[in-house]
Amino acid sequence: MELFKIKAFGLLAEKLQASEFDFPYHKDTEQLLNALKESHPELQSSKFSLAVDKNLVQQNTGLNGNEEIALLPPFSGG
Amino acid sequence: MELFKIKAFGLLAEKLQASEFDFPYHKDTEQLLNALKESHPELQSSKFSLAVDKNLVQQNTGLNGNEEIALLPPFSGG
Amino acid sequence: MARKPKNIFVEGAISPEKIATSIQHHSEKTDIGAHSIFLGQVRADEKEGSVVRAIEYTAYEEMALQKAFEIREAVFEKYPLTCMHIYHSLGEVKTGEICLFVFTSSKHRKVAIDACEELVERIKKELPVWGKELLENGETWKVNT
């Protein structure tokens, strides 16, 4: 079983009390998101996007386990 | 007979070889312009506006002889 | 609060240091969230088989200051700006140097950006200022497009 290394930023890193954590492999972003929300209920009330290899995910995307996954709250730069 | 003191700027000051000159009184801007073009033919080929007391003249305007008259070629600041 | 006409003219080029100082002065105004700055720089355009090496600016100063004041008031009326600054060179400004500095500040970016653009357009169109392009070889009067 591969593990994802998942990065979290901003408010989410605070809520999850981690800026990077390991998480079991899932075969696509939809399954991964569901599993994340189940194991981290604090994500259910949060607005965030998923990035796979530094690209925002717009629709369900297949995963092979080597991707860099990141949880991104709404941007507030500038 | 009153005399206007007429200011000229930019290209017009160069053409008239003066940045200020005296000119006989005329009762409105239309007559003044006609007289100016007659006595200074170099004005006939020049595009310029007339300012009376630092306001651009948009239509024929009466003059009492105490106004500050200026000949302004197209602006090219900035 | 009644405002009075301010001098906008600077003898010669506007230095980057002057711009930095002007920005620095706004750090006290902590309700500002956005600054928009426009700078006009003298180009080495090709003209009449030669090249521009400088522009020499003259103005009908009293009228220009009055007009700049009217423009200031109108733009302050239209946009909720915190600050507005306009500087234009007189005399000789060499190619690569700054001849116009327009600076607007507001709480939010859209206001500062829109007001700055409107100011630049009005300044170019309405201020009685003239530029004579001094060429390597001769001179010619600048025409704004």
Place this chain on the structure above:
Amino acid sequence: MARKPKNIFVEGAISPEKIATSIQHHSEKTDIGAHSIFLGQVRADEKEGSVVRAIEYTAYEEMALQKAFEIREAVFEKYPLTCMHIYHSLGEVKTGEICLFVFTSSKHRKVAIDACEELVERIKKELPVWGKELLENGETWKVNT
């Protein structure tokens, strides 16, 4: 001419001197006629019964630099710009200090102004950067509007 991703991040506030130096560097480029500059400044907003004293910025840096590069390329493609510079702060920036510096240069003003505005909008919307507002009394995550 292939361009590579450039670092846009600056530790702490962006100083007026840095801005002046950046302007100064463009005096060599004598085909430039217009510069447009946008500066973001940290506001002392009232929040949760307290007042913002600083914003602490963090970013997903690798993604932000890649995204900034894509935005740069797209804007260079769309507008005939001579130069484009983007700087964003990381870490703590106090109220009244500059946290964003966007700088475009072109032959004519319209291009520089439009490109600068588009860059600012895209930077705010598309770069994975987060600001935490540090209050006199507590803290809260910034929300862009």
